[in-house]
Amino acid sequence: xxxxxxxxxxxxxxxxxxxxxxxxxxxxxxxxxxxxxxxxxxxxxxxxxxxxxxxxxxxxxxxxxxxxxxxxxxxxxxxxxxxxxxxxxxxxxxxxxxxxxxxxxxxxxxxxxxxxxxxxxxxxxxxxxxxxxxxxxxxxxxxxxxxxxxxxxxxxxxxxxxxxxxxxxxxxxxxxxxxxxxxxxxxxxxxxxxxxxxxxxxxxxxxxxxxxxxxxxxxxxxxxxxxxxxxxxxxxxxxxxxxxxxxxxxx
Amino acid sequence: xxxxxxxxxxxxxxxxxxxxxxxxxxxxxxxxxxxxxxxxxxxxxxxxxxxxxxxxxxxxxxxxxxxxxxxxxxxxxxxxxxxxxxxxxxxxxxxxxxxxxxxxxxxxxxxxxxxxxxxxxxxxxxxxxxxxxxxxxxxxxxxxxxxxxxxxxxxxxxxxxxxxxxxxxxxxxxxxxxxxxxxxxxxxxxxxxxxxxxxxxxxxxxxxxxxxxxxxxxxxxxxxxxxxxxxxxxxxxxxxxxxxxxxxxxxxxxxxxxxxxxxxxxxxxxxxxxxxxxxxxxxxxxxxxxxxxxxxxxxxxxx
Numbered sequence: 001x002x003x004x005x006x007x008x009x010x011x012x013x014x015x016x017x018x019x020x021x022x023x024x025x026x027x028x029x030x031x032x033x034x035x036x037x038x039x040x041x042x043x044x045x046x047x048x049x050x051x052x053x054x055x056x057x058x059x060x061x062x063x064x065x066x067x068x069x070x071x072x073x074x075x076x077x078x079x080x081x082x083x084x085x086x087x088x089x090x091x092x093x094x095x096x097x098x099x100x101x102x103x104x105x106x107x108x109x110x111x112x113x114x115x116x117x118x119x120x121x122x123x124x125x126x127x128x129x130x131x132x133x134x135x136x137x138x139x140x141x142x143x144x145x146x147x148x149x150x151x152x153x154x155x156x157x158x159x160x161x162x163x164x165x166x167x168x169x170x171x172x173x174x175x176x177x178x179x180x181x182x183x184x185x186x187x188x189x190x191x192x193x194x195x196x197x198x199x200x201x202x203x204x205x206x207x208x209x210x211x212x213x214x215x216x217x218x219x220x221x222x223x224x225x226x227x228x229x230x231x232x233x234x235x236x237x238x239x240x241x242x243x244x245x246x247x248x249x250x251x
Numbered sequence: 252x253x254x255x256x257x258x259x260x261x262x263x264x265x266x267x268x269x270x271x272x273x274x275x276x277x278x279x280x281x282x283x284x285x286x287x288x289x290x291x292x293x294x295x296x297x298x299x300x301x302x303x304x305x306x307x308x309x310x311x312x313x314x315x316x317x318x319x320x321x322x323x324x325x326x327x328x329x330x331x332x333x334x335x336x337x338x339x340x341x342x343x344x345x346x347x348x349x350x351x352x353x354x355x356x357x358x359x360x361x362x363x364x365x366x367x368x369x370x371x372x373x374x375x376x377x378x379x380x381x382x383x384x385x386x387x388x389x390x391x392x393x394x395x396x397x398x399x400x401x402x403x404x405x406x407x408x409x410x411x412x413x414x415x416x417x418x419x420x421x422x423x424x425x426x427x428x429x430x431x432x433x434x435x436x437x438x439x440x441x442x443x444x445x446x447x448x449x450x451x452x453x454x455x456x457x458x459x460x461x462x463x464x465x466x467x468x469x470x471x472x473x474x475x476x477x478x479x480x481x482x483x484x485x486x487x488x489x490x491x492x493x494x495x496x497x498x499x500x501x502x503x504x505x506x507x508x509x510x511x512x513x514x515x516x517x518x519x520x521x522x523x524x525x526x527x528x529x530x531x532x533x534x535x536x537x538x539x540x541x542x543x544x545x546x547x548x549x550x551x552x553x554x
Contacts, residue, residue: 222306
């Protein structure tokens with residue numbers, strides 16, 4: 001089994017920052033299959049389309065999904081209570097390719113921070129750079145710290161941590177790291193990707209797109225890539241991604 | 252368990268449920284959930300003579316009880332389909348329908364020639380795609396053009412020929428009659444209804460193509476009405492589709508006049524929908540003492 005749609009028991013679904021929820025769901029068949037960077041496609045009662053949410057963390061029995069309320073679907077999701085069951089299709093997509101014995105730098109911006117937690121747990125003493133707009137949106141700092149990461153916190157307005165962009169921190173760390181994994185807003189990913197290219201550091205980025213089936217059948221979540229021979233192509237975030245080599249993505 | 256098999260234009264289907272083109276790729280992804288032989292058939296992703304990249308994203312937006320999409324016929328081209336996808340599909344124990352779309356009449360004819368020499372079971376003529384600039388729906392919105400393209404492809408097609416109709420027309424029954432007169436073996440209907448969503452914060456359409464095709468439960472009653480009207484106008488079978496999401500919808504569409512059904516959007520919500528719909532139709536037939544799905548087809552008693 002690669003993936004399946006099954007019922008999950010909601011263990012927890014609590015607001016951890018302004019409009020951001022931390023949901024833990026239990027299903028032993030599926031949770032153990034999840035790899036860092038993959039996502040879960042959640043059925044929201046009354047909605048035609050499922051909501052793709054990145055996997056923040058996973059163990060043998062649970063998936064942890066940290067999501068932001070952005071519209072009607074995630075609003076409904078945020079009202080689901082502990083003890084209820086929800087239908088989740090998971091684990092989906094191609095996640096991060098994390099090798100042993102390499103020094104990684106994991107970078108998350110805003111709601112792109114959650115998938116970095118599970119990813120950072122796969123390596124020894126990684127550098128983790130997290131960036132947020134302001135102090136009200138800061139999440140998961142305690143979790144990263146517990147996992148023995150070299151953690152950096154930045155905010156755009158300096159209301160918590162360092163007043164800087166994640167790329168300001170990355171610049172200072174470039175000569176210490178072998179590879180970058182990043183998730184966040186497109187301008188941030190573009191800047192990180194450029195900096196990595198200039199310094200010849202491999203960079204994997206996780207992308208978002210409006211999605212349909214979630215498994216690669218309907219072809220709606222297209223991402224433009226440049227092939228080695230220079231030709232343009234559209235691949236799909238749900239199946240070919242969400243994680244891509246930043247060099248092939250056309251921003 | 253009731254016998255769910257149906258016959259459309261001489262082709263035997265194990266179940267009246269066929270995966271609708273564009274929602275099911277070439278079958279691989281959904282084979283993780285159920286045996287593809289649970290389906291009566293698969294109408295493959297629309298193919299064109301050459302590979303097509305499709306439209307830039309976003310390609311989808313949600314609507315009340317549905318979705319709008321504008322993929323723009325992204326596909327690997329007919330030769331790739333025949334060489335790489337068809338052999339595996341033919342091993343799945345289900346009817347394989349090739350859905351073809353051309354920029355020109357000649358392209359439709361060339362694809363019909365190529366596919367007629369393969370193991371494809373049926374050819375579905377896509378003259379109703381709302382999301383491409385040339386080809387697609389431009390062939391499907393007047394009786395003359397539908398008659399002409401159907402007649403041309405008929406000459407090049409040795410397989411049973413299904414013509415897929417657009418609902419974005421004034422009188423779909425007249426269009427269906429033109430397809431029948433030009434040699435179609437069956438009609439499939441309805442393709443999506445054109446629609447649009449606008450992001451009120453950015454003042455931009457959500458879909459990059461500006462407009463797209465509406466599908467899902469939102470279009471179901473429109474589809475039922477159109478299938479009923481066309482069933483009363485022609486003598487060839489209809490493959491009914493448009494917003495079927497549960498077994499009750501399937502029975503209703505059959506009653507309106509469909510001989511078989513296509514489903515698509517409902518599988519995005521629940522990938523197991525085909526299995527559940529099959530089971531529901533079967534229980535209904537047992538409960539009503541119905542021996543064959545064909546007894547339900549067109550059984551509505553209008554006032």
